[in-house]
Amino acid sequence: MLPIVAIPVTLIYLYKFNNTEEIKKSNPMQYKYSISGAVENSGIIYSQTPLTYREVFFKAKMFANSDISSFNLNELASTKEPIFIPFKNYSLKWKDFTSEKQFEHLNIAKRIVKTLLNYKKSNxxxxxxxxxxxxxxIGPVNLKKLQSFLILE
Structure with missing residues (x-):
């Protein structure tokens, strides 16, 4: 009786094992780049191969007034940290910061902007x-974004 039970169990095991191998082969590693700021397509960019900053910026379609001077375009882009591209010559003085609309085009979360505005009103x-x-x-990533255009005077 044991051999009759062993055959179906063996077939089920082999079927599942072969299918998991096919799934592993069909899902190659993807590289994920998070980009925001002075780009048309902000969000996540996926790639099958590692990309340079130049390639990521091309896929994200930068605006004409994007400031990429702080990036080495031939260097591989970071997949661990979000990439923020500031606008050239855009600045906002702390004393002139009065509404959330001043931050709309900067891809900074509304929650962060509201928190800053409440802080300004209470201090x-x-x-x-x-x-x-x-x-x-507000963490180091948001602080870096704010430092690119907000002037504290």
Missing amino acids: QGTPTWDDILKISG
């Missing part, structure tokens, strides 16, 4: 970058 004077970093919800 007089001009903060330092350390003060802004201490605000709940």
Whole structure:
């Protein structure tokens, strides 16, 4: 009786094993790049091969006033950290920051902008970058974005 049971179990095992091998072969590794800022197609860019910053920027379709001077275009782009492309010559002084609309084109989360606006309303004077970093919800990535255009005076 044992051999009769062993044959179907063996067939089921072989069927499942062969199918998982096919699934593994059909899903090659994908590289994922998160990009925002002065680009038309902000979001996630997927690729089967590693991309340079030049290739990522081409796929994201940069605006004419994008500032990519801080990037080595021939270097492989980072898949671990989000890529933020600032606008050239766009700046906003802390004292002139009055509404969320001033941040719309910068791809900064509305939650962060609201938090900053509430902080400004509740605290007089001009903060330092350390003060802004201490605000709940603002981390190093958001701070880097803010430092690219926000002027604290």
